[in-house]
Amino acid sequence: MSIHLPTPRFCPQCGQTSLKQRDAKKWACQQCQFSYFHNMxxxxxxxxxxxxxxxxxxxxxxxxxxxxxxxxxxxxxxxxxxxxxxxxxxxxxxxxxxxxxxxxxxxxxxxxxxxxxxxxxxxxxxxxxxxxxxxxxxxxxxxxxxxxxxxxxxxxxxxxxxxxxxxxxxxxxxxxxxxxxxx
Ligand SMILES: [Zn+2]
Structure with missing residues (x-):
């Protein structure tokens, strides 16, 4: 199940459009170490x-x-x-x-x-x-x-x-x- 976030997906840490959804609840930046878990x-x-x-x-x-x-x-x-x-x-x-x-x-x-x-x-x-x-x-x-x-x-x-x-x-x-x- 995806969550709807505006695109492009800017990383809140490095500012690049490199935030990607990895699985149902995990988002990670491809350019830096930032990650976010959309937990229950x-x-x-x-x-x-x-x-x-x-x-x-x-x-x-x-x-x-x-x-x-x-x-x-x-x-x-x-x-x-x-x-x-x-x-x-x-x-x-x-x-x-x-x-x-x-x-x-x-x-x-x-x-x-x-x-x-x-x-x-x-x-x-x-x-x-x-x-x-x-x-x-x-x-x-x-x-x-x-x-x-x-x-x-x-x-x-x-x-x-x-x-x-x-x-x-x-x-x-x-x-x-x-x-x-x-x-
Ligand atoms: Zn980043």
Whole structure:
């Protein structure tokens, strides 16, 4: 899978048009020692559940503007998955969650195209079961939010394959991971 970078491909170190893609993720200069690895990025998403309803957010930006997504996002440098997710939940929803309220569910490979660059991501999802619906505000890159019955999730309008797989596992393959004991 190639990534799309403008051509000619100038080396950021020596300035010559000698940067070549070597394999799926490695770029190297033919004139100097510069190399760059377009490594997979980590993201974290929350399966926020109250009784039998799941919170989905409508994406306000591309890619997949208008489609349903899990709240969450890219993990920053020096953050754990949980810390990144806690920060994103506060930024997107105004929701404060402790790491003890996050139960690891699973991770899924995904692709995310932004400004013509294709990023490969590993999306990790955490279950967050709450006893009642919190007061939430759609902010940042979230246009709106909606609670959906776990029996009627909008599988025809989910933003990413990773989320689609995760939701499928949640409701069909591993529903036992949901407990009746809310935090
Ligand atoms: Zn160079």
């Amino acid at each position: 990025a980590s993201t974290a998403g929350a399966l926020i559940i109250v009784e039998q309803e799941l919170l989905l957010v409508e994406r306000a930006i591309n890619p997949k503007k208008g489609c349903w997504d899990l709240p969450g996002g890219f993990v920053e440098y020096h953050e754990s998955l949980e810390q990144g997710l806690q920060r994103e939940l506060e930024e997107e929803l105004g929701l404060l969650i402790t790491s003890q309220q996050l139960q690891y569910f699973g991770s899924y490979a995904n692709q995310y195209r932004y400004n013509e660059v294709l990023y490969h991501t590993c999306d990790a999802f955490f279950i967050c079961q709450l006893s009642h619906k919190p007061n939430l505000h759609a902010k940042d890159d979230v246009a709106s939010l909606q609670w959906h019955s776990l029996k009627k999730l909008p599988f025809n309008n989910i933003a990413f394959s990773s989320v689609n797989q995760g939701l499928n596992d949640l409701v069909k393959n591993r529903p036992q991971q949901l407990t009746n004991n809310s935090h």
